[in-house]
Amino acid sequence: MNNEIKDFENKIRKYHSLPEAVVIDCKLIGYPFHILNIDLTYLANRQLQLVEEFVMKCINYDLKRQVEIAAFLGMDESLIEKVLSELLSKGLIQRENSLNLTELGSVSLEKQTVLAPLSETKTFYIDALSGKLNDKFYLNSFDSKNNSNFVLNKVVKKPRKNNIEDVVDYYEHIEKSLQNYNNSNQIELIQVNNIEKVYTEYHELSLVLYQRNPDDQEIEYEIFSRGNIQVDYRTTIEQLYAEGKKILDPIFQEIKDDKSIDFNDENKISASINYEDAKTVEKLSLKINSFNDPDLLIETKNKVIKEERQKLKQELEQIQTKSKISEIIHTYQHRDYLFKALREAKTRVMIVSPWIQGFAVDKNFLQQLEETLMRNIQVYIYYGIKGSNQQNDHRSIENLEKLSQSYKQFQFKNVKNTHRKILVCDSRFGIVTSFNFLSFRADPNLTYRDELGVIIRDKSTIEDLFQSGKSLCDS
Incomplete structure (x- = not known):
């Protein structure tokens, strides 16, 4: 097992250009496929479209x-x-x-x-997570009974035996798959006669969990099959995360519950913000918003709904007061708040993030930053974590250093070893998050990554957050 983990580690280091990446665990997971035996009729070897x-x-x-x-x-x-x-x-x-x-x-x-039509039974495979239909699938069997905790949830509805209406949306894909069967580009599907058999099997994959470097507290993952990285499977899982279907969460939770792995954050303010409180704020906010739907305000229900909404608002106010959390933001909202802070700040902006990459510190960011500095706003950018030198984009760092030399009110410093991700705008709001403001752009066209942040609007807590950031220069 140690040799296998070392092999995974070497491949992740090479594939992601992370020379200090450390594999912390490896789990076998079962990736679900619905297998269908379909009786169909088609014309083969047609010469004409x-x-x-x-x-x-x-x-x-x-x-x-x-x-x-x-x-x-x-x-x-x-x-x-x-x-x-x-x-x-x-x-x-x-x-x-x-x-x-x-x-x-x-x-x-x-x-x-x-041409005479052909009628026969063919086997097809539906990826139970992405919904894609394939004509081939090389199955490594996975014992779902003995590994029930690591069987990925079946998201795509399983077609039913003898119910051809369940595969109507797949007719075009079935026709293309028949072309692969017959090595011909001229196949015409006449009809699907019946679904004769349906069952689910699991493709054995290795879920490898790793850190970018030994001091990194974030867990990232890669998926392997037969020793090779499987980009398609990872892409599917990340798309599901974007839809809120966090199918790997039970596995991540098991890793986080492992006491042998240290995930303590040195930032006391960040650590004091409880993840469960954040989820409670989000849950209550969504419930309150749902009661704003005018379709729900039918006169007979109006009084009950108002009472329930008032009760939820009181619960929300209590948890916000206790936790200092005003609201929750997700992956794609972070970049908007970053630019909002730079555009609207009256006196100060602070950004703390471990890594700097050109994806995030791009032309738009640098232009907006300089416009902020031209308004004589005090800007503090602190970055740096142990072992991160090769993970930083040196050209982006040079661009920021040039701005710090041109504007005295810009304090840009490498603080050597922080894993904090915070954003402070005046005394208006502060954000504590898992999002790396200076190394992750969260572009919807690129690979999705789930991130969660909390917004703080309590002035005294914002000041504490700001001062804790400034103290990094003293450590």
Whole structure:
């Protein structure tokens, strides 16, 4: 097992360019697939596309002009022109005084119309997390009974035996899969006759949990199958996280509950903010917002709903007062708050983040930062964690250093070893979060990563947060 973990560690270091990455655990997980035996009827080895066949039949029945064919088929004339050009290039039609089939075209059309349909049962595999249908799946068996804690939840509804309506949305994918079966690009699915058998099996994967360096307190993960990183599976899981389906959370929780791993945060203010309090604030806020739906305010229910909303508001105020948490923000909201602080600050902005990368400290960020400095706002940016030198983008650091040399009110410092991620804007708000403001952009077009932050609006707590950040320069 130690050799296997070392192998995973080496591959993660190389793949992610993280020379100090440390694997902290490895779990076998079962990735679910629904396996279907489907009885279907189709035509194989068709030489013509369906629209090509219809156009050639029109020509064969004395529709000799492009405009006539378009009108008869109810299709755009420009599309018919493209089909005719393709048929001409294949030598299936000729265009002299009018359109006519060539001898090859006549033979091809005759073969197209006399093909006998095939009926047989084929096996297909539906990825139970992404919903994608595949024609092949190399299964490493996974014992779901003995590893029940590590079987990923089945998110996609399992099709039912004898209910072909459950696979209607997959007809196009089934047809494409049949092309792979027959090594042909010309397959036409006639109909799905029946779903004869359905069952779920699990593909054995290795979920490898690691830290970017020994001092990093965040757990990240990679997925391996047969020793190779599986990007498709990871992408699916991250998309599910973006939808709020956090299917790996039980495994992460088990790792966090392991007392042999130290996840204490040196920032006392951050540590005092309880994760459960954050989730309670979010839950109560969502419930209150749901009662703002006018469709719910039917007169007979109006009094009950108002009373429930008032009760929830009182609960929310109590937990906010106790925890100092005003609201919760998720991954994509962090960047907006970062720019909001830079745009709207009246006196000061503080950003603390362990790493600096060009993805986050990009042209837009640098431009907005300089505009903030031109308004004579005091800006503090502190970064740096032990072993992070090779993980930082040195050009971005140079750009920030140049700005600090040009503007005396900009304090930019490497504080050697912090894992804090905080943002302070005047005394208006402070954010304590898992989000790395200076190394993660949270672009929806890039890989998703779940992040959670809390907003603090209590002035005394914001001041404590600010002073705790300044104390990093003294450590």
